[in-house]
Amino acid sequence: MPDVFPELPKVSFKFSLDVATVYAIEMALHAHEIKMRAEKQYFSEELLEEWREALSLPNLFWDLRAFMCGRGNLNVKVKRLGEHIILPLLQKSMKIYEDHWKAILPSLKNNVSPLLQAWKIHGKEILRGICSASRLEWNIKEIKVFFVEPIADGHGDAFPEEGSITFEAAKAPLPVFLHGLTHEIAHLNTADIAYQEDIRRKVLAECVNDLVAQQALIEAKMLSKLDFDDPIRDIEMWKTESRQEFLYDPEELKQIMENWWSNHLESKKNLRESIKDLFEEALPKMPLKQ
Numbered sequence: 001m002p003d004v005f006p007e008l009p010k011v012s013f014k015f016s017l018d019v020a021t022v023y024a025i026e027m028a029l030h031a032h033e034i035k036m037r038a039e040k041q042y043f044s045e046e047l048l049e050e051w052r053e054a055l056s057l058p059n060l061f062w063d064l065r066a067f068m069c070g071r072g073n074l075n076v077k078v079k080r081l082g083e084h085i086i087l088p089l090l091q092k093s094m095k096i097y098e099d100h101w102k103a104i105l106p107s108l109k110n111n112v113s114p115l116l117q118a119w120k121i122h123g124k125e126i127l128r129g130i131c132s133a134s135r136l137e138w139n140i141k142e143i144k145v146f147f148v149e150p151i152a153d154g155h156g157d158a159f160p161e162e163g164s165i166t167f168e169a170a171k172a173p174l175p176v177f178l179h180g181l182t183h184e185i186a187h188l189n190t191a192d193i194a195y196q197e198d199i200r201r202k203v204l205a206e207c208v209n210d211l212v213a214q215q216a217l218i219e220a221k222m223l224s225k226l227d228f229d230d231p232i233r234d235i236e237m238w239k240t241e242s243r244q245e246f247l248y249d250p251e252e253l254k255q256i257m258e259n260w261w262s263n264h265l266e267s268k269k270n271l272r273e274s275i276k277d278l279f280e281e282a283l284p285k286m287p288l289k290q
Helices: 017-028 045-054 057-068 074-134 174-189 199-219 229-241 250-266 271-285
Strands: 010-015 142-148 156-159 164-168
Touching: 010 017, 010 074, 017 045, 017 074, 017 142, 045 057, 045 074, 057 074, 074 174, 074 199, 142 174, 156 174, 164 174, 174 199, 199 229, 199 250, 199 271, 229 250, 250 271
Parallel strands: 010 142, 142 164
Antiparallel strands: 156 164
8 A cells, every 4th residue: 555644643642630620521411422430420410510501502602692792803702701601610620620630640640551652662653554544644743642531431532623532541451452542543534534414424434444443553563453343333332423323234234344445455545535435335225214
C-alpha cells in the first residue's frame, strides 16, 4: 500500500481533573446508553439534579434568550451563557471530585503504564499503519489523549474537531487496551466517514474504522490477524446511538465486510471512496424497521 503520511501527528497522554470531572458527571447523569459499573457515587443527587435542570431545554433556552437580548456580539453572549450556567456547576463538581481523583490517580497511572511503554515503541508504526490502511492523510499535528476514571468498562471517545480523545484508564490486558486506543486514534484519521445521515451508515463506518485500527496493529506487528467478529459484535452497542432500528444478519454482514475489506486493500481507493462500495452492498441487507 502506498505511503500517504508526510507528517505524523504527535501523541501526548494527559491526566486532567477538569476533563475527568466532566466525564464522571456525564456518566453519573447516564447521558448515554452505556453499561455502567455499579460503584460508589461521588456526586450527590442534589448536584446531579442541578445539572439536569440547568441543561434542560426549557431552562437552557430561557437563559439563552435572556443573554441574546444583552449587549455584545454573538460570541460574547454565548460565552456569558457558559459562565452563568456551566462554570459554577463545573467548579462545584471539580471541588467534590478532586479528592477522589487524587486518590485514584496512582492506580490509574499504574494501569496505563504498559500501554504507554508499548506506544513509545510502536506508536509511530501504528500511526503509519492507520494512514496506510485508510489511505487518508493525517490533517492534525497533535493528538491529545486524556485518561479518565474507568466507569464504563474501558470506554473511549474521539473528538476530531479538537484532535483529542478521552479514554478510560482501566486495568486491562495490553492487546485489548492497545486495540481500544488505536480504534479511537483511527477515528481522528477517518473522521469524515463517521458523519453519516442514518444509523446504518454510521454503524458500518464504525466497523470500518475498527478494521483500520486492526490493520494498523497488524502492520505494527502487534496483532496477528484481523478479527471480523469483533466489530460485528459491537454493532448492538453502536446502534443505540439512534432511535432508528434496523434488521441484519450478523453472519451475512460479516461476509460482506470481509469481501469488501479485501477489495479495499487490493484497490487504490482511499476509505472515503471505497466505503461507498460497502454502503451499496450492505445497506440493502440492513432494512429499517417500520
